[in-house]
Amino acid sequence: AQSVTQPDIHITVSEGASLELRCNYSYGATPYLFWYVQSPGQGLQLLLKYFSGDTLVQGIKGFEAEFKRSQSSFNLRKPSVHWSDAAEYFCAVGAPGTYKYIFGTGTRLKVLA
Amino acid sequence: KAGVTQTPRYLIKTRGQQVTLSCSPISGHRSVSWYQQTPGQGLQFLFEYFSETQRNKGNFPGRFSGRQFSNSRSEMNVSTLELGDSALYLCASSGGTSGGYNEQFFGPGTRLTVL
Numbered sequence: 001a002q003s004v005t006q007p008d009i010h011i012t013v014s015e016g017a018s019l020e021l022r023c024n025y026s027y028g029a030t031p032y033l034f035w036y037v038q039s040p041g042q043g044l045q046l047l048l049k050y051f052s053g054d055t056l057v058q059g060i061k062g063f064e065a066e067f068k069r070s071q072s073s074f075n076l077r078k079p080s081v082h083w084s085d086a087a088e089y090f091c092a093v094g095a096p097g098t099y100k101y102i103f104g105t106g107t108r109l110k111v112l113a
Numbered sequence: 114k115a116g117v118t119q120t121p122r123y124l125i126k127t128r129g130q131q132v133t134l135s136c137s138p139i140s141g142h143r144s145v146s147w148y149q150q151t152p153g154q155g156l157q158f159l160f161e162y163f164s165e166t167q168r169n170k171g172n173f174p175g176r177f178s179g180r181q182f183s184n185s186r187s188e189m190n191v192s193t194l195e196l197g198d199s200a201l202y203l204c205a206s207s208g209g210t211s212g213g214y215n216e217q218f219f220g221p222g223t224r225l226t227v228l
Binding site: 036041042043044045046053090092100101102103104105106 | 117146148154155156157158161165169176203205216218219220221222
């Protein structure tokens with residue numbers, strides 16, 4: 001069965017510091033992989049996605065993620081965090097052709113001024 | 114282009130009642146998915162509709178049902194509400210053609226509180 005694990009429930013970083021949010025997945029083949037961000041009172045916004053090809057993908061708002069097949073991971077990174085990045089981040093897995101997406105439980109990011 | 118809209122945004126019900134939530138997808142999108150979001154469980158997939166047909170279903174009891182109309186608008190219904198049904202219900206729409214990937218666009222959600 002597909003599953004997604006985000007081991008960090010909360011992360012606090014200082015503004016300007018680098019950020020890495022972890023995501024591990026379980027799936028028999030290479031799934032579609034996504035990172036979404038949710039600000040308070042908002043729906044989810046897609047940050048970036050991976051289907052195939054280059055394992056380092058660039059997204060919006062200066063985020064990037066790296067797919068590592070050997071580790072079944074798809075970690076999200078940002079070199080310098082801004083206060084406006086404070087939000088909840090979700091990693092998701094989509095099995096090609098199923099139209100069903102499995103989300104992790106989310107990581108809430110707090111940014112210190 | 115207008116985004117995904119969900120109505121109502123907030124709803125308070127009591128145990129045993131039923132509730133209907135509505136989702137209007139982005140114009141031209143034929144696939145609508147529903148998710149339940151709770152603090153402890155994150156987002157859990159409820160079901161997905163495409164052209165009025167349910168294509169996928171998550172692991173929820175039969176009290177949760179949905180439907181899609183010919184204009185792609187979708188409704189989900191929860192009967193015999195329980196306290197544990199309190200959650201944010203998110204709707205997402207996508208192009209939804211067969212195979213491959215279609216980006217999902219999420220609405221702001223309906224916050225359901227069951228007392």
